[in-house]
Amino acid sequence: DIQMTQSPSTLSASIGDRVTITCRASQSISNWLAWYQQKPGKAPKLLIYEASSLESGVPSRFSGSGSGTEFTLSISSLQPDDFATYYCQQYSVYSKTFGQGTKVEI
Amino acid sequence: QVQLVQSGAEVKKPGASVKISCKASGYTFTSYYIHWVRQAPGQGLEWMGIINPSLGSTTHAQRFQGRVTVTRDTSTSTVYMELSSLRSEDTAVYYCARDLRVTTPFDYWGQGTLVTVST
Numbered sequence: 001d002i003q004m005t006q007s008p009s010t011l012s013a014s015i016g017d018r019v020t021i022t023c024r025a026s027q028s029i030s031n032w033l034a035w036y037q038q039k040p041g042k043a044p045k046l047l048i049y050e051a052s053s054l055e056s057g058v059p060s061r062f063s064g065s066g067s068g069t070e071f072t073l074s075i076s077s078l079q080p081d082d083f084a085t086y087y088c089q090q091y092s093v094y095s096k097t098f099g100q101g102t103k104v105e106i
Numbered sequence: 107q108v109q110l111v112q113s114g115a116e117v118k119k120p121g122a123s124v125k126i127s128c129k130a131s132g133y134t135f136t137s138y139y140i141h142w143v144r145q146a147p148g149q150g151l152e153w154m155g156i157i158n159p160s161l162g163s164t165t166h167a168q169r170f171q172g173r174v175t176v177t178r179d180t181s182t183s184t185v186y187m188e189l190s191s192l193r194s195e196d197t198a199v200y201y202c203a204r205d206l207r208v209t210t211p212f213d214y215w216g217q218g219t220l221v222t223v224s225t
Contacts, residue, residue: 001167034211043201043215044151087151091211094165096141098151 002026002090006099013104017078021102023071023088032092035064035073039084108132110202110216117222123190126219128202135183136160139205142187144198157185192223
């Protein structure tokens, strides 16, 4: 299986901050990478696909970049609704593994 | 609208089995794969396996081989995931999610089913 490693595990930030989360794959996945946001008690929500494409309805303050094995998710100006846990997921093969998550907290 | 609706919470004893359903609606059932993902309390997301609803073929993560069975009923657009020989570490929320093909992410998820394994 392809291993996905996210950093940091926890990120403390304030409203208006720019935050960046990193995700590394154990082998090249081209740009087959998604980012999800999860809030407590809810299913994950797709934010970004193909490493940098914004899902419909997702605010433009979210952006993604990278290819191969290194990827980033950025939030340009953190809003109260953005405090959540974020997961990367590779989908280059059918066993679509996730990173361990990054909790963004105040 | 697309919906994946899962069955309700379960409480099981160690060694028992649990069978969770995921009923699809709002799209052509056989056109999308269904995956199962679980999340232990306070932990991350773990991919478990996939079914092709058209063919009924399945693939599972190696750590669940021999314990997980995924089936589908095309007449009711429902996928079932059965996990056997339950242990306390299987306590988790189990999600179903769909994708169109290998190079697409999960666009819709079920609401999750909490399975608690306890004596």
